Amino acid sequence: MRFNKLFYLFAFITITNLSNNCFCQTTDTIFPQYSITLKEAHIGSLEIDTMLLNSYGNVPSNIKEFYIESRSIFKAANVDFTNNSIVKAALNNDVRLLGGPLLGDLTSEGVRIWLRPASIQELTIKVKEEGCKKEHFFTVNPDVSGKQQSVVVKGLSSNTKYNYQIVSNDALLSEGSFTTAPKNRTKKQVRIAFGSCFHKIGLHNPNLINTILERSPHAMMLLGDIAVDDRENNFSMHRSDYLLRDVSPAWKKLSANIPLYTSWDDHDYLNNDLSGVPKRFTNKERDVLRKVWEENWNNPQNQLEGIYFNTRIGDVEIIMLDTRSCRTVNKRGEYGSYLEAEQLDWLKNVLENSTASYKIISSGTMWSDYITNGKDSWGTWDILAREEIFNFIEKENISGVLLISGDRHGARGFIIPRDSGFKFYEFEAASLGGVPGPNAWAKDTKNQLFGYKGAGLKAFGELTFNAEKQNSSVTFRLINEYGEIMEEHTLTYEELSPKGQ
Structure with missing residues (x-):
């Protein structure tokens, strides 16, 4: 493994030049603390994968512990996300979603939201048009802990930005936003x-x-x-x-x-x-x-x-x-x-x-x-x-x-x-x-x-x-x-x- 000290100097010079040329990045640049090569990524050992996870700053300790514990379980054959030990590791580390939300299958009326709950506890997805008070509610009732779920969010307006939250017992698990597609018959950008x-x-x-x-x-x-x-x-x-x-x-x-x-x-x-x-x-x-x-x-x-x-x-x-x-x-x-x-x-x-x-x-x-x-x-x-x-x-x-x-x-x-x-x-x-x-x-x-x-x-x-x-x-x-x-x-x-x- 290498800690690329020269990268910081190179990146600082690069960002300075970009700033001087008025490029449009507005978010503060985050410098990597580890530089992982492609060869190392292909090897994908525990050490390398953990460094990848922390490459742009250390993740919270509970996330790191959950990942390391789960990775050791996945080393066995025929293990999937519904494995009891994986689910237990998630709950012990206060990880309520093993994965997601992952947006996909966008339409003019909505989007499909993929997620992988760590338990069978009911989840609610709250969707609200930006700038409006009206909320749309969608319920997720997992039947197996650790199994992926897909929820079709529909009944929305076309080419419109929406914000959403995923909650369980009033606890916020995740949030995000999306813009619905224009209708097919229109010529919107x-x-x-x-x-x-x-x-x-x-x-x-x-x-x-x-x-x-x-x-x-x-x-x-x-x-x-x-x-x-x-x-x-x-x-x-x-x-x-x-x-x-x-x-x-x-x-x-x-x-x-x-x-x-x-x-x-x-x-x-x-x-x-x-x-x-x-x-x-x-x-x-x-x-x-x-x-x-x-x-x-x-x-x-x-x-x-x-x-x-x-x-x-x-x-x-x-x-x-x-x-x-x-x-x-x-x-x-x-x-x-x-x-x-x-x-x-x-x-x-x-x-x-x-x-x-x-x-x-x-x-x-x-x-x-x-x-x-x-x-x-x-x-x-x-x-x-x-x-x-x-x-x-x-x-x-x-x-x-x-x-x-x-x-x-x-x-x-x-x-x-x-x-x-x-x-x-x-x-x-x-x-x-x-x-x-x-x-x-x-x-x-x-x-x-x-x-x-x-x-x-x-x-x-x-x-x-x-x-x-x-x-x-x-x-x-x-x-x-x-x-x-x-x-x-x-x-x-x-x-x-x-x-x-």
């Missing part, structure tokens, strides 16, 4: 944040999370490598990593105030570059992994195989693909090996039937991996299916499609030119954890808009859709943890329309 590669490290960064909150997005898309690191088929330790997420003060602030939409990548799934059902793993283990994932996130429901889904926020269709668990390992390079037929057909059906002006399609790994020659992405797995998707979008004149991706630590933008003269645009912000990665720029830069290396870059992407304007457009911004807008690119609806070229 929608703002979506996105990024990947927290890698357990960035989950605890209050500077980055405070900046995201200050930008007030309707929602945030997390594209993988988020909370679990290289636990393979040790499902109990997957849950331990989710607990580390859920006791983090910075993460709790993000999840309680911004609806999150999530997909996984290799480190969440099994281990580096693993996908599908590789050797020494089984189909049953993949099924268990999917179940553990679904138990710990708050995505819209999908009855199909895999964890992909679509939803809509105002005039924006969100489409998140499962580019990790649906692959067919022994057919790499063959048609259908990346998404499998069911997901590929589903994607085309969603695109064809969407009435939203804009469609965001996320891929855990890059669509146009010029950086590492398609090492673990579309570039070598399934070129034919990717071409089929692009052809389908052009042939059916599906307008407003934006591609976003992650995995390759850093931040980059690409143009994917087509023979028709049309161009797809891909934005990658794999920099939530600030960890090292490959080169910022491809060897051939003719189709690259920008590039930043991952080491030290703690930044997220943001898409602001202005469909209400006569000249409808979307603006991409890359924003670092101090609020500096590092990149800004505006694309008109016409530029994203195949027949508009």
